[in-house]
Amino acid sequence: MARPFNVTEIEQKWQARWLDEGTYEVDNDDPRERYYALCMYPYPSGTAHQGHVRNYTFGDLVTRYQTMRGRAVLSPFGFDSFGLPAENAAIKAKSHPRLFTERRMEELRSSVRRLGAVYDWRREVYSHQPEYIRWAQTIFLKFYEAGLAYRAEAPVNWCPGCQTVLANEQVLGDGTCERSGDVVARRNLEQWFFKITDYAEELLYEVDSLQWPERVKTMQRNWIGRSEGVEFDLAFADGSDRALRVFTTRPDTGFGVTYAVVAPEHPLLEELTTPEQAPAVRDLVERASRTSDIERSSTLEAGAALEKRGAFTGSYVLNPFSGQPVPVYVADYVLSTYGTGAIMAVPAEDERDWAFAEVHGLPIVRTVAAPEGHEGPFAGDGVHVNSGFLDGLEVAPAKERAAQFLVERARGERTINYRLRDWLVSRQRFWGCPIPVVYCPNDGIVAVPYDQLPVLAPDDVVLDPSGQSPLATHEGFRRVPCPTCGADSVREADTMDTFTDSSWYFLRYADPFSEGRPFDPEQVRAWMPVDQYIGGIEHAILHLLYARFYMKALVDVGLAPGLPREPFTRLFTQGMIRMDGTKMSKSKGNLIAPEKYYDTVGADGLRLFHLFVGPPADDVDWTEKSEELIEGCARYLDRVWRLCEGEDVTFREGATAADEEVWREAHRTIARVTEDLDAWSFNTAVAAVMEYTNTLSRWARSAEGADAATFRRATDVLLQLLAPMAPHVTAEIWEQRRPGETPLHATDWPQADPALVARDTVVMVLQVNGKVRARVEVAPDLSVTAAQELALAHPEVAKYLTGVPSRVVAVPPRLVNVIV
RNA sequence: GCCCAGAUGGCGAAAUGGCAGACGCGGAAGCCUCAAAAGCUUCUACUCGAGAGGGUGUGUGGGUUCGAGUCCCACUCUGGGCACCA
Numbered sequence: 001m002a003r004p005f006n007v008t009e010i011e012q013k014w015q016a017r018w019l020d021e022g023t024y025e026v027d028n029d030d031p032r033e034r035y036y037a038l039c040m041y042p043y044p045s046g047t048a049h050q051g052h053v054r055n056y057t058f059g060d061l062v063t064r065y066q067t068m069r070g071r072a073v074l075s076p077f078g079f080d081s082f083g084l085p086a087e088n089a090a091i092k093a094k095s096h097p098r099l100f101t102e103r104r105m106e107e108l109r110s111s112v113r114r115l116g117a118v119y120d121w122r123r124e125v126y127s128h129q130p131e132y133i134r135w136a137q138t139i140f141l142k143f144y145e146a147g148l149a150y151r152a153e154a155p156v157n158w159c160p161g162c163q164t165v166l167a168n169e170q171v172l173g174d175g176t177c178e179r180s181g182d183v184v185a186r187r188n189l190e191q192w193f194f195k196i197t198d199y200a201e202e203l204l205y206e207v208d209s210l211q212w213p214e215r216v217k218t219m220q221r222n223w224i225g226r227s228e229g230v231e232f233d234l235a236f237a238d239g240s241d242r243a244l245r246v247f248t249t250r251p252d253t254g255f256g257v258t259y260a261v262v263a264p265e266h267p268l269l270e271e272l273t274t275p276e277q278a279p280a281v282r283d284l285v286e287r288a289s290r291t292s293d294i295e296r297s298s299t300l301e302a303g304a305a306l307e308k309r310g311a312f313t314g315s316y317v318l319n320p321f322s323g324q325p326v327p328v329y330v331a332d333y334v335l336s337t338y339g340t341g342a343i344m345a346v347p348a349e350d351e352r353d354w355a356f357a358e359v360h361g362l363p364i365v366r367t368v369a370a371p372e373g374h375e376g377p378f379a380g381d382g383v384h385v386n387s388g389f390l391d392g393l394e395v396a397p398a399k400e401r402a403a404q405f406l407v408e409r410a411r412g413e414r415t416i417n418y419r420l421r422d423w424l425v426s427r428q429r430f431w432g433c434p435i436p437v438v439y440c441p442n443d444g445i446v447a448v449p450y451d452q453l454p455v456l457a458p459d460d461v462v463l464d465p466s467g468q469s470p471l472a473t474h475e476g477f478r479r480v481p482c483p484t485c486g487a488d489s490v491r492e493a494d495t496m497d498t499f500t501d502s503s504w505y506f507l508r509y510a511d512p513f514s515e516g517r518p519f520d521p522e523q524v525r526a527w528m529p530v531d532q533y534i535g536g537i538e539h540a541i542l543h544l545l546y547a548r549f550y551m552k553a554l555v556d557v558g559l560a561p562g563l564p565r566e567p568f569t570r571l572f573t574q575g576m577i578r579m580d581g582t583k584m585s586k587s588k589g590n591l592i593a594p595e596k597y598y599d600t601v602g603a604d605g606l607r608l609f610h611l612f613v614g615p616p617a618d619d620v621d622w623t624e625k626s627e628e629l630i631e632g633c634a635r636y637l638d639r640v641w642r643l644c645e646g647e648d649v650t651f652r653e654g655a656t657a658a659d660e661e662v663w664r665e666a667h668r669t670i671a672r673v674t675e676d677l678d679a680w681s682f683n684t685a686v687a688a689v690m691e692y693t694n695t696l697s698r699w700a701r702s703a704e705g706a707d708a709a710t711f712r713r714a715t716d717v718l719l720q721l722l723a724p725m726a727p728h729v730t731a732e733i734w735e736q737r738r739p740g741e742t743p744l745h746a747t748d749w750p751q752a753d754p755a756l757v758a759r760d761t762v763v764m765v766l767q768v769n770g771k772v773r774a775r776v777e778v779a780p781d782l783s784v785t786a787a788q789e790l791a792l793a794h795p796e797v798a799k800y801l802t803g804v805p806s807r808v809v810a811v812p813p814r815l816v817n818v819i820v
Numbered sequence: 821g822c823c824c825a826g827a828u829g830g831c832g833a834a835a836u837g838g839c840a841g842a843c844g845c846g847g848a849a850g851c852c853u854c855a856a857a858a859g860c861u862u863c864u865a866c867u868c869g870a871g872a873g874g875g876u877g878u879g880u881g882g883g884u885u886c887g888a889g890u891c892c893c894a895c896u897c898u899g900g901g902c903a904c905c906a
Contacts, residue, residue: 003858215824215901222823222902229906248906261906338905345906351821352904419905537900612844613832619899625831628845636844639859648860684834687843694843701860765839770887772839809886815838817886 003634004641007602011728015113023745024063024118028511028523030072036510036527037062037073038568040535040543041080041502044104044126048111050577050584050610050622051536053594057607058574058616058682059534060117064724065677068749074527075118076509078125079105082498084162084179087431091463097431098128098459115594116603116727123512127433127501132508134454135518136501137436139550141447142557143194144437149425151445153190155265155337156424163467164428165191167497168421170542192435192494193422196549200224200418202565203548212571213617216540223541225419230403231340232412234260237316237325244268244317244328247339247417251406252398253346254321255387256367258357260328261310261343264288265336272328274314281330284311288332309333310356319344320410321388321402331356339417351377368395423546425497430463430470432495440482440489449483455491469493502543503550506530506567507560521560533568540573572680575619584622592622597630604726605634611725612686636690637729640722643697644715644733650705659710662699664756665692666717671752673721682725689721712737720750765815766791768800782812791816 018024039059042052063075079101086097086104093100105126112119125132143149157166161180165187170178177184196203204224207217230251233243244260262269264285273281288309310331319326333352334343347357348366354377357364367387370378384390389405390398406412426435436448436455448455461474471477472493482489504518511523535543551567554560577584584590597606609630613620620626643649655663669692676685696714700706719730723744734744759780764787766774774796778787787810791797797818807819 218824219901225902225905227905246906250906333904333906335905343906350906352906355904417905540901615833618826618833621832623831625845629832632845635858642859683832684843687834690843763839767838767887770838775839807886809838811838811887815887817838819886 004638004645005729005732007604007728008599010732011114011116011598011603014728014731015116018116018118018745019113019121022120022122023743024067024073024075025120025122026072026074028526032070032072034526035066035071035073035532036506036530037066037075037532038506038509038530038534039077040533040539041078041505042108043083043085044079044081044101044108045085046104047107048115048594049591050594050620052108052112053115053606054574054577054610054616054620055534055536056112056115056117057610058572060115060607060727061611061677061682061724062532062534063118064727064745065749068720068723068745068747070748074123074510075120076123076125076512077109077112077119077121078123078505078509079108079127080498080502080505081105081126081128082432082495082501084429084431087429087463090431096459097463101128101431111594114598114603115607123509125505125508125512127498127505128431130454130456132501133433133456135508136433136496136504137448137453137455138450138518139504139554139559140496140500141436141450141453142559143553144447146553146557148195148198148553148557149192150195151190151192153188154193154424155186156189156191157184158187158189159184162429165189165424165426167424167499167542191424191426192492192496193424194549194553196423196546197418197420199549199552200226200420201416202552203420203545206548206566210566210571211569213573216537216544216571216573219540220545223420223545227417227419229415229417230406230412231415232320232406232410234317234320234344234410237318242268242271243411244272244342245340246342246344247415248344248346250346250349250399251402251412252384252387252390252393252395253349253367254319254344254402254406255390256346256348256365257319257321257326257344258347258363258365259326259345260317261331261334261345261356262313262328263334263336263341264330264332266330266341268342269313269330272313272315273330277312277314280311281313284309284330284332310360312360320406327362329356329360337421338419347377349377349379351379353377423497423549425500426494427497428467428469428494430457430461430495432498433501434471434495435492437492438480438482438489439492440485440487442487443482443484446482446484446489452483457495469495471495499542499546500550503547504554506547507554507563518559521563524560525562529564529567529569531569533571535571535573536576537573544568544571572616574616575614577620577622579622592626601630601634602637602728604637604729605630608633608637608686608726611682614683616680616682636693637726639697640693640718641729641733643693643700644719644737646700646711649700649711650703651708651711652705653708655707655710656704658699658702658704659707662696662706662714663710665695666714667752667756669721670717670750671757674749674752677724686725689718689725692718692721717750719744720747762813764790764813766794766797767815767817768797769819770817773797773800778813780813784810784812787812787816791818 037059039055063073066073081101086101089100090097140149157171159166159177159180159182161177161182166177166184171184172178175184176182204221204226207220210217227249229247229249231245231247233245235243310329313328313330315328316325317328345353347353347364349368365386367384368378368382369385381395384393384398390401403414434455434457436453438446438448440446457471458474458477461470463470478490478493480489480491507519507524510527511519514520547567552565555563555565579590594606612633613629669688672688673685676688700711719734723730731744761777762780763775764778765772766776774794776790788808801820805818805820809817
């Protein structure tokens with residue numbers, strides 16, 4: 001493709017200049033209004049792919065646009081550089097993950113530079129920096145001191161593929177690992193947890209205040225999963241003083257409790273089990289422990305399979321409402337980890353209980369009248385029946401009364417339960433931040449003293465995954481004297497989940513050279529919260545939830561006094577790049593590398609494509625057509641170049657009406673583009689600039705020619721509007737016009753003059769019975785009566801009039817609709 | 821199963837309840853050229869019609885309205901999330 005300029009030369013020139021001159025470096029004492037634009041912490045996977053390109057194109061547009069709007073924009077870059085892919089690659093290549101990672105980092109760095117994305121590179125942060133590790137460990141210890149980090153034995157998710165445990169959030173709905181796709185097994189292990197559940201309530205209600213996509217907010221709310229209910233005791237029917245504690249959100253259905261169920265892991269199970277039932281119960285517990293989470297979490301299906309999933313314990317408890325004894329079952333459909341691990345079963349009003357009761361021949365008593373003809377369980381609203389003192393009440397008041405009853409009569413307590421569990425942060429892998437504790441035979445868990453941080457992993461560790469942390473096999477690392485008493489002790493060998501690293505990096509960016517603490521709250525305050533966070537929808541739950549938790553916890557443990565408790569004010573989640581219906585990704589092997597475009601269409605052309613192809617939030621289907629679109633975008637930039645050069649333009653002196661109209665069009669375009677960019681409607685912003693270009697071209701190349709001064713002003717505006725979208729070409733044209741003067745990207749964003757934006761006349765549509773019959777030019781402030789008269793008098797309308805019209809709807813200056 | 825998005829030309833898409841298809845891609849014709857590429861100009865929803873002109877059109881079926889791509893109800897399909905959470 002023959003182009004009017006040398007793409008590579010221009011792009012390299014400007015990229016070097018922005019970097020060398022520190023154009024986008026900002027200091028913490030910058031007097032301008034602050035703006036924090038942030039793209040999500042990238043894992044260094046090598047050169048950028050189209051998903052990165054899209055992400056950084058949006059981020060860079062925001063940075064450049066907000067800078068031109070007069071703000072000091074913090075636009076940092078760094079790397080989420082710990083993680084499994086590097087470790088696995090190092091195992092394969094028998095090398096060190098650091099080498100692999102740092103090579104990949106350099107690739108991604110030059111890749112984003114090649115795109116023309118600008119950052120304050122002085123602030124670069126990456127997770128395996130010793131300083132970053134020091135502060136990550138400091139944060140861990142502060143959490144530990146505050147009781148937010150604790151060690152406990154719990155059933156955890158073990159991924160055989162990754163050879164490590166995973167957080168609940170990293171296990172997909174079908175019970176497989178989100179990374180490797182392996183089926184996750186349950187194991188009882190002693191591990192480190194963060195007490196994110198302490199923040200469940202705040203994490204939930206603060207969601208409302210965030211300017212985030214509704215869908216992400218919903219996902220966060222669902223994940224936290226709050227439910228209000230009552231916890232109370234079911235007394236044993238044999239008169240023993242023990243009781244079975246259960247949780248319910250439907251205390252109002254208490255009269256319909258016809259059995260109770262405990263989870264197979266329930267501590268009272270043994271006590272509840274009678275000798276006759278022992279073999280069956282043992283069988284079931286055994287079965288449940290072997291059953292994968294997938295099976296256990298599969299939907300309850302009636303039939304033999306379901307029957308095997310529960311067994312009678314032989315014991316009875318008393319229904320506190322009716323006083324009747326009801327049997328206690330053990331069944332795997334009750335989770336030991338939610339509520340009290342035991343439930344009161346109400347088959348008539350609960351789908352799962354209904355299915356189970358049917359198979360096990362348990363009675364079903366309706367307590368809420370189901371609508372006429374309704375069969376099966378009914379969980380909706382209705383009037384209570386068979387419910388003693390609750391009869392006749394609707395669900396809501398009945399809940400209230402029943403709860404009160406349980407509080408008074410069954411040691412009940414109103415409680416709130418969350419689906420959210422504490423965050424399991426231990427990982428049995430090498431390439432992560434070591435957990436800075438020591439286990440001493442005398443003192444137990446001992447925190448490594450702050451002045452001995454960072455705890456760094458030695459380089460000569462055998463990485464072969466064996467189910468225990470590679471660090472555990474390194475005697476030199478493992479064996480240490482206790483920091484408190486000096487006794488022979490062992491270091492913790494697990495590393496932290498890499499999601500801990502991405503939970504506070506944005507704070508370090510704001511104060512990257514801080515010594516003595518992770519960051520200085522005074523320095524950070526000027527930038528936080530992040531004004532615009534940009535990333536992929538795939539982080540809707542994990543990363544965003546963890547980072548929100550960290551922010552709150554950091555404030556509470558005293559590391560971030562005075563900082564906002566929510567880190568990200570506005571979030572934008574871009575769509576995926578898809579190919580043949582699946583996500584374009586390295587693992588799918590369907591990447592289209594951006595490099596192939598840089599020397600032909602250039603970074604500007606590729607950027608413009610990503611901005612123009614559709615709404616930023618929508619997925620992009622990458623097809624053969626995409627190539628053509630990219631070339632179209634590059635050709636458009638060629639046209640801009642030639643137009644600005646004055647090619648085929650006839651210049652003259654002195655502005656005519658046509659020139660003035662062009663200048664008004666410039667202002668209308670400024671208004672449109674500004675509005676569109678603010679609304680993240682980049683595709684229509686590009687369209688507006690293209691329309692404007694077409695207008696300028698028609699005008700300047702017409703027989704009448706263009707007033708030279710107007711042409712200059714009008715094309716200046718064009719370059720400014722295009723500057724955040726296609727920065728290299730526009731910067732170059734700008735500089736060639738005025739060498740040595742203020743560079744394009746340092747100019748102020750143009751302001752639309754409302755007086756010039758307004759139009760003298762507009763086109764009004766005349767309809768007869770809703771069909772357009774004529775168009776007339778009218779003043780924008782035309783009155784309703786004038787519009788009606790004008791319409792009725794119009795010959796094209798009169799043609800259809802047979803008598804007096806039945807109605808005339810006038811909406812000046814838009815349209816008049818005459819109904820005959 | 822539940823929840824949330826979405827469905828508009830050959831394609832990507834645009835449209836405060838008021839001219840559907842802006843902008844672009846692709847395509848057609850023409851100009852330029854020895855020729856091609858590039859560039860430029862015009863046309864390009866479908867359909868009937870030689871033409872002027874007419875009709876039909878925003879997933880399907882209803883409804884509200886002078887007027888619906890847009891609002892309401894029901895449904896189909898696609899994508900995403902959640903799915904024994906008591």
